[in-house]
Amino acid sequence: MHKFRRQKMLLVGALVLAGGLVSLQAAAADGGDPPENVSGKLLLTGGVSQIEGSAGGGLTPWALIGSYGTQGQFGANAFYTRVNVQDYHLDDAGAMFGIDNRVEFSVAQQRFDTQDVGAALGLGRGFTFTQNVIGVKVRLFGDAVLDQDSWVPQVSVGAQYKTNNQGTILHAIGAKSDRGTDYYISATKLFLSQSLLVDATLRYTKANQIGILGFGGDKNNNYQAEFEGSAAYLLSQNWAIGAEYRQKPNNLGIAKEDSWYDAFVAWAPNKHVSLTLAYADLGNIVIKNNQHGLYASMQVGF
Amino acid sequence: MYKTLPSILLLAAGLLAGTTISAQTAMQQAGSGAASDTYPAAPRDPALKPVFEEFGGKPGLVALMNDFMDNLMADPVTRPFFQNADREHIKAELVDQFCVILDGPCTYTGMDMTTAHRGMNVDHADFNALVEDLQKAMNKHDIPFRAQNKLLAKLAPMHRQIITKP
Structure with missing residues (x-):
């Protein structure tokens, strides 16, 4: 009951934040006209919120700066994501702020519930790893949407500072730290003539299962480069489908890790809300193999 | 503490580099953009x-x-x-x-x-x-x-x- 109440509070908190963000936008309005300092980007060109809270796809950050604020504007989003695989589930919520289509700040909290596996490992049924992520991203150059006569993509660099609350258990399973920072560089381009968006991301990380199982391990405790890629086809102004791929390190002897994949559908009826549904394949997680299931995410903002 | 400080410094350096590069790019674009851009008004395809x-x-x-x-x-x-x-x-x-x-x-x-x-x-x-x-x-x-x-x-x-x- 204690756990459900916390999850509900997290969700309520995210929704209150979202309501606050939309009110902030409304407050910026001048008389009857829509405010001129917000929501200048075209639909779906702010990306959605990936699991660590940065703007991008579902699994991987993109070079797009989050929110609908374009140059000279600001914008914000809040999100809630739930991933259900056979033996675990993940609750994930956060918010981001975008400025001048140049800089993005984000926060996110992930709660990874081990369900019955927790009992099997002697940790207790429903044992949960909680990770907080603080993210920052800077667009270096390029415009994914407007530079249609050039091969030059939009390129951004970012960092995600992660802290996990289960330090004792993490050390027991071989992780070298309960906190760490991922660094990444992303190149994103929308090929309008083909209605196709493509992203390639290179992430330097020590995180085990994105940090849920700590950072570094007995097998390896060095930063490694992991590749992440996305492709999204725009079906219409409001609908996109796509797929993602995310490589993972294998730092822990006790818990083999696999690459993550997903195939998604994203719907944005307007600039204030988007819904993403995906089939996610997360491979082996600790003692359970072939984890796959549903990824569902909602993002609100302006 | 030993591990977070280098991370924060790296992050700060990255941010500084990023904003410097982006400021230079913006200046380049503003300076050379409109006048010398040769993209045609009506490119036939x-x-x-x-x-x-x-x-x-x-x-x-x-x-x-x-x-x-x-x-x-x-x-x-x-x-x-x-x-x-x-x-x-x-x-x-x-x-x-x-x-x-x-x-x-x-x-x-x-x-x-x-x-x-x-x-x-x-x-x-x-x-x-x-x-x-x-x-x-x-x-x-x-x-x-x-x-x-x-x-x-x-x-x-x-x-x-x-x-x-x-």
Whole structure:
């Protein structure tokens, strides 16, 4: 009951934040006209919120700066994501702020519930790893949407500072730290003539299962480069489908890790809300193999 | 503490480098952009002939521009740019411009994009608002989404000559 109440509070908190963000936008309005300092980007060109809270796809950050604020504007989003695989589930919520289509700040909290596996490992049924992520991203150059006569993509660099609350258990399973920072560089381009968006991301990380199982391990405790890629086809102004791929390190002897994949559908009826549904394949997680299931995410903002 | 400090320093260095590079890029773009940009006002593409048909040929473009201009005048972001202009003339030029791009039997004799927008202080939000007004008009005329995007792909690079407020 204690756990459900916390999850509900997290969700309520995210929704209150979202309501606050939309009110902030409304407050910026001048008389009857829509405010001129917000929501200048075209639909779906702010990306959605990936699991660590940065703007991008579902699994991987993109070079797009989050929110609908374009140059000279600001914008914000809040999100809630739930991933259900056979033996675990993940609750994930956060918010981001975008400025001048140049800089993005984000926060996110992930709660990874081990369900019955927790009992099997002697940790207790429903044992949960909680990770907080603080993210920052800077667009270096390029415009994914407007530079249609050039091969030059939009390129951004970012960092995600992660802290996990289960330090004792993490050390027991071989992780070298309960906190760490991922660094990444992303190149994103929308090929309008083909209605196709493509992203390639290179992430330097020590995180085990994105940090849920700590950072570094007995097998390896060095930063490694992991590749992440996305492709999204725009079906219409409001609908996109796509797929993602995310490589993972294998730092822990006790818990083999696999690459993550997903195939998604994203719907944005307007600039204030988007819904993403995906089939996610997360491979082996600790003692359970072939984890796959549903990824569902909602993002609100302006 | 030993591990977080280098991380924070690296992050700060990255941020500083990023903003420096981006500031330099912005200055370069502002300085060299409009005047020396050679992207044509009406770049004809024979591959878009089928798209010309999807737009309904020249009559379709004429009907489209009427709705496009109505949208531009109804949109509080774009209205200031068009309310004191010769809208009939602009509509006629737009028809020719789009007709040439879509490999139609037309000639564009209007201004280049730099000259046409000089002094208007158009920013990204203004530019995108116009694109949305165009999308709205194209949707009203049931122009297929892929065809819309093929046209927009030809118009998008004009932002370098049109957007003068970074």
